[in-house]
Amino acid sequence: MSVIIVIPARYASTRYPGKPLVTLTGASGEAKSLIRRSWDAACGVAGVDKVVVATDDARISEACEAFGADVVMTSTECQNGTERCAETLVNLGENYDIVVNLQGDAPLTPAWFIEDLVQGLRDNPSADVATPVLRTEGRALNGLLQDRREGRVGGTTAVFGADNNALYFSKEVIPFTGKTYGDADETPVFHHVGVYAYRPDALKSYPQWPAGPLEQLEGLEQLRFLERGVPMLCVEVAAKGRQFWELNNPEDVPRIEDMLKEMGHD
Template identity: 75%
Template sequence: MSVLVVIPARFASTRYPGKPLVALKGADGTAKTLIERSWLAAMSASGVDRVVVATDDARIKAAAEGFGAEVVMTATTCRNGTERCAEALDVLAAQYDIVVNLQGDAPLTPAWFVEELVAQLRAAPEFDVATPVLRTHGAALNGFLEDRRAGRVGGTTVVFAADKRALYFSKEVIPYRGKTYADDDETPVFHHVGVYAYRPAALQRYIAAAPSALEDLEGLEQLRFLDIGVPVLCVEVEARGRAFWELNNPEDVPRIETMLFQMGLN
């Protein structure tokens, strides 16, 4: 089955304008832009046939082509990364069995997250969309709670059924917890990792539907799938000692740079 990875990137982010071109220092002090680090993460995954950056901005296009990425220009009217992936697939006019959306704000995404996601979707014909989830330990959960107390929108959490079908995604921390957790404690909270694998048919259903009320309220594109009855498979992945964090706010830059240093990633 052929696999296309699309990295959607837009300059006009509501929370952090210009985010794809923000420089992040690695362990050796070398600075690379967020979009380059996300592209490198995508390129490191095995079993991928093609990786493209999808953007509507000439500055991002120039930067991406500067480090060797293939770029697909998409419309400014794309409301989110899933719509941009659908348009990129249309522009490329090529047939792929699976399209992976590796969002351009996830430079710490390990290759095995993408590989496991594709493998699980291949093995589950009853699902047309899959996304990785990561069980949090207390340190990550406490980071989410700290963000919420400070009025920052941090990581997304998810709850799912016994068959791994997603029930709900939220920028609030779900489910309710009646206790606190030490940094090393395993918790019942799952961090939703901002990567998706779709079959092309699911992308067509998505763009044919209007944005849902919950999608607009939460600012989470994947809720449209749940609203129109497309089941989303939650694939539990293992961190294997790697830290994971998305760049959502300017305050996340030093946090991610610290993680790059600790993991020895240049």
């Protein structure tokens, strides 16, 4: 089955304007832009036929072309990354069996997260959309809770049923647990990894639906599928000792740089 990874990137983020071009310094002391690190992560995934950056901004396009990325220009009317992926597929005029949306704010996404996600969709022919979830250890959960206490929008959490189909996603920490966890303790909270795999028909349908109230309240694009009754398969992935965090706020830059250095990433 043919696979394309699309990295949607926009400059005009309301919470963090210019985020794709923010630089992150790794273990070697070299500073690379967020979009460059996301591109490098995508290129390290096995079994992928094509990787493209999808943007509506010339500054991002020029930066990407400078390090050799393929770029597809999309409309400024796209409301989120899923809509941008759908438009990219139309603009390319190429057929793929699976389209992966690797959002450009998750440079710490390991290759196996995406490989396991694609395999999960392959293994479930009735599923049209899938996304990875990562069981948190205490260190990550405590970071999520600290963000909420300090009024920051941190990572997204997911809850799902016995069939592994998503029940809900939230920027609040769900499910509630009143326990205290040590850094290495396993917890019942799953961190939603901001990656999606779609079959083309489901992706092309998405922009035709108006955003529902839950999507608008949470600011989470995947809720449009749930509000339309489209199941979303949650594929549990393993950390394997790696840390994972998205760049959502300026305060996340030093946190991610520390993780890059701790894991030895240039």
